[in-house]
Amino acid sequence: MFLPRTRSPLCIAELFYYILDFLVEPNCSLSSDGDRGIQVQTPTPEGRRALATLARVCREFREPCLNYLWRKLDSLHPLLFDRKRGVSWINEYSCHPPTPADWDVMNRYLHRIQELEVHDAKYVFFLESINVDRSLLPNLRVLKWNTRHDDTIKYVKPLLCPSLVILDVTSHEEDEGALSSLFRTFPSGRPGLMTIRFNSHSQYNEELKESLSWALCGFKTLKCLTLNVVVDNVALQHLLMSPELEELSLVTGQDQLEEFSPPPSDIPLCNVKKLDLSLSDLDHIVEFLRPDHQKLCDVVLRLHNLELPHAIRSLFNGLASQTRKSPLESLRIDSLDRHPREDDSIYVLSLDVFKPLAFLGNLRELSIQLENPISLGDEELAEVARGWPLLQVFELCCIRCSPAKRVTFKGLLLLAAACAKLRHVGMALDARKVPTEIPVPVGSQFKTITTMKFPNSPISDPGAVAVFLFRYFPALTSAASGAHKRYRWEQRSENDLDREGEKWLDAWEFLEDERSWADS
Numbered sequence: 383m384f385l386p387r388t389r390s391p392l393c394i395a396e397l398f399y400y401i402l403d404f405l406v407e408p409n410c411s412l413s414s415d416g417d418r419g420i421q422v423q424t425p426t427p428e429g430r431r432a433l434a435t436l437a438r439v440c441r442e443f444r445e446p447c448l449n450y451l452w453r454k455l456d457s458l459h460p461l462l463f464d465r466k467r468g469v470s471w472i473n474e475y476s477c478h479p480p481t482p483a484d485w486d487v488m489n490r491y492l493h494r495i496q497e498l499e500v501h502d503a504k505y506v507f508f509l510e511s512i513n514v515d516r517s518l519l520p521n522l523r524v525l526k527w528n529t530r531h532d533d534t535i536k537y538v539k540p541l542l543c544p545s546l547v548i549l550d551v552t553s554h555e556e557d558e559g560a561l562s563s564l565f566r567t568f569p570s571g572r573p574g575l576m577t578i579r580f581n582s583h584s585q586y587n588e589e590l591k592e593s594l595s596w597a598l599c600g601f602k603t604l605k606c607l608t609l610n611v612v613v614d615n616v617a618l619q620h621l622l623m624s625p626e627l628e629e630l631s632l633v634t635g636q637d638q639l640e641e642f643s644p645p646p647s648d649i650p651l652c653n654v655k656k657l658d659l660s661l662s663d664l665d666h667i668v669e670f671l672r673p674d675h676q677k678l679c680d681v682v683l684r685l686h687n688l689e690l691p692h693a694i695r696s697l698f699n700g701l702a703s704q705t706r707k708s709p710l711e712s713l714r715i716d717s718l719d720r721h722p723r724e725d726d727s728i729y730v731l732s733l734d735v736f737k738p739l740a741f742l743g744n745l746r747e748l749s750i751q752l753e754n755p756i757s758l759g760d761e762e763l764a765e766v767a768r769g770w771p772l773l774q775v776f777e778l779c780c781i782r783c784s785p786a787k788r789v790t791f792k793g794l795l796l797l798a799a800a801c802a803k804l805r806h807v808g809m810a811l812d813a814r815k816v817p818t819e820i821p822v823p824v825g826s827q828f829k830t831i832t833t834m835k836f837p838n839s840p841i842s843d844p845g846a847v848a849v850f851l852f853r854y855f856p857a858l859t860s861a862a863s864g865a866h867k868r869y870r871w872e873q874r875s876e877n878d879l880d881r882e883g884e885k886w887l888d889a890w891e892f893l894e895d896e897r898s899w900a901d902s
Contacts, residue, residue: 398446402433452494458505461488497524498541503531509540517543528552536560539567548577562589568597575601579608602626608658609633615641622650622670631658631682639666649675658682660718664693671697673704680712688717688753690728691735698738712747713739717754729754731780733762740769749777749808756780756810760793760821767800776801777808779837788812791850792821798828798854808835814842816850827856834861841885848892852900861890 430451437447455461480488498519500506506529509518518540525541527550535553542549553561561582568575578601582590595617598607606629607621613632619642621630630651639661644650650670651657655677661667664685681701694715701710731754739748748770756778767773776797790812798804799822813836820826834855841847841863851858863886 398443402436402446402450448491449494452491454497455495456499457502458498458500458508459502461491462505462508492518493520495519496521497526498522499526500541501528501530503529503534506531506534506537509537517541517545519543521545524548524550526550530554533560535564538564542567544573546575549575550577550579552581554583559589562593565590565593565597568600573603576603577606578604579606581608581610605629607631612638618642623648625652627651627654629656630654631656633660634662636662638662639670643669651676651678653677656680658684660684660686662686664689664697668696668700671700671703673701673708674706677709679709681710682712682714682716684716684718685752686718688729691731691754694731694752694754695735695738698735702738702741708742708744710742711744713742713745714747714749715752716749717752730757731755732757733759733765736762736766740766743769743771745770745773747775748773749775751777751779754780757787758789759787760790760796762787763789763793764796764800767797770801772803773801774803775806776804777806777835778810779808779835780810790815790817792817795820795822795826795828795854798822798831799826802830804828804831806833806835807831808837811836811839813847814840816843816846822854827854829855829857831855832857832859834858836861836863836886839863839886840882841889844885844889845892847889848896851889852893852896858893861893862886 433447433451436443437451438444452460520543522541522543523545525538525546525548527535527538527541531554535551538551580594591612591614594609594611595614598604598613598617599620603626604624605626607627608629608631610633612635613621615638618632618634618638621627621632622642623644649672652675657678657680659667659682661683664683667683678701683697701713702708731752736758739745758778763778767776770776788811789809794807794811797807834851851861863883
C-alpha cells in the first residue's frame with residue numbers, strides 16, 4: 383500500500399531563513415564614517431563555512447544558503463572564477479565577451495547579490511566586454527566603487543539598477559567627460575536611491591559641476607548626500623531647502639552662500655540631522671540657523687579662512703539660541719587655513735566667545751581646532767564646562783595659544799569634575815607646574831578618561847606630571863603632546879619643540895612605570 387506523498391516541512395522557507403539568521407551578522411553599510419546605511423546581513427567566516435556545508439545537504443537548503451553566501455561581494459572576482467579550472471576566465475589582458483556557458487553559470491548568482499564593492503581594476507574590464515539591455519545585478523542595493531584607476535568610471539553604468547539604495551563612488555578620472563556622462567543617466571531609473579557619496583580628484587571642473595548639479599536637482603527622495611565637488615547655486619538651493627535630506631556634506635564655493643537668502647517663512651535644512659560643510663567664511667551660514675525649527679544633531683564646519691572672534695561667537699549664539707533643549711550632540715570646527723598672521727591680537731578667542739556653548743547641554747562631543755589664539759583660564763573653562771554634563775569628547779586645540787592665559791592642571795581637574803562622562807581630552811595645557819592645592823575633593827579619581835592629547839603644551843618635570851596623571855586618571859591609556867616641527871611660534875625654535883615632545887614621551891614612560899609598580 384502506497385501512502386500519499388506529503389510535502390516536507392523543510393520547505394517552509396520562512397522558518398529556514400529565520401534559522402539561517404543565526405549564522406550571519408548584520409553589516410550596516412557606510413556606517414563607519416557616519417553615513418546613512420542599510421542592513422545587509424553577511425555571514426562571518428565560520429558562518430560562511432556552515433552555509434556552504436548546508437547548501438550541499440539537500441536541494442531545499444541550497445537556494446536559501448546560496449542567497450546568504452552571495453549577498454555581499456568584496457570583488458567581481460567570484461563571478462568570474464571558473465571553478466572547474468580553478469582560474470578566472472577573464473582578466474585585463476583577455477576581455478572576451480562571456481560565452482553562453484559563462485552566462486549560465488553567472489545567472490545562477492547575479493540576482494542574489496545585494497551589496498558589491500569594486501576596488502580591483504583588473505576585473506572591471508569584464509564590464510566592457512558585455513552588452514546587456516538590462517541591469518546586470520537586478521537586486522543590487524549597495525554599490526561602492528573605488529578602483530584607483532583613471533579610466534574605469536564608465537564601467538559603473540551596467541551596475542546601476544532600479545533597486546539601488548546606496549551609491550558610493552570615488553573617481554580618479556582625468557577624462558571628465560566620462561563622469562559627466564555618468565551623471566547624465568541620473569536620476570531616471572533609480573527612484574529608490576537614498577544615499578549618494580561622490581569623491582572626485584577634480585573638484586572644480588565646470589562640466590562636472592554642471593552635470594552633477596543637474597542630476598542632484600532631479601532627486602526627490604534623497605536622504606544622505608556627501609560630495610567634495612562644488613555644485614551650482616540652483617543645486618545648492620535645492621539641497622538646502624530639501625525636506626527629505628537628513629545628512630548633508632558639501633563643499634561650498636567662494637561667497638556662494640551669500641547669493642542665497644531664504645525668507646523667514648522658509649526653513650532651510652529643516653530635517654537635516656548631520657551637517658558637514660566646507661566654508662570660505664561664517665558670515666552667511668549663521669543666517670541658515672533656525673534651531674527651534676531644525677533637528678541638527680551633528681555639525682561639522684571646515685573653515686578656509688581665519689575668522690574674527692565676533693563671527694565665531696555669532697555662530698555659537700546661533701546654535702544655542704532656542705527655547706527648547708538643544709538636540710545638538712556633536713560640534714566640530716576645524717581650520718583649513720595654515721598661514722600664521724603677523725598680528726594675532728584681533729583673532730584671540732576669549733571667554734565671551736565660548737559662553738554661548740554652555741547652553742548646549744546635550745553635547746557629547748565638542749572639537750574646536752582653529753588657528754585662532756585662545757585665551758582661556760582654569761575657572762573660565764570650568765564655567766563653560768558645567769553646562770556639558772553628558773560630554774564624552776572634548777578638544778580645544780589651537781596652533782598658537784595666547785601667553786596671557788593658559789589652562790593648567792587645575793583647569794583639567796575642574797573640567798573632569800564638571801563632565802563626569804568624559805573619555806577624551808585634547809587641549810593646550812601649561813604643564814610646567816604641578817599644583818599642590820587641588821580644586822577637587824581629596825581622593826577624587828576620574829576613571830572614565832582614557833586618552834589625552836596636549837598639543838603646544840610646555841612641560842618641565844615629566845616625572846611629576848606622570849605621578850599627577852596616574853593619581854587622578856588611573857584609566858589613562860594614551861597621553862601625547864602632538865608637538866610638530868612646523869609649529870613655530872612664541873619665538874621658540876624647532877629644537878625646543880623637539881625637546882618638549884621628548885619630555886612628554888618621558889612622562890608617558892614614567893606613567894607606564896607607575897602603573898606597573900601599582901599592579902605588582
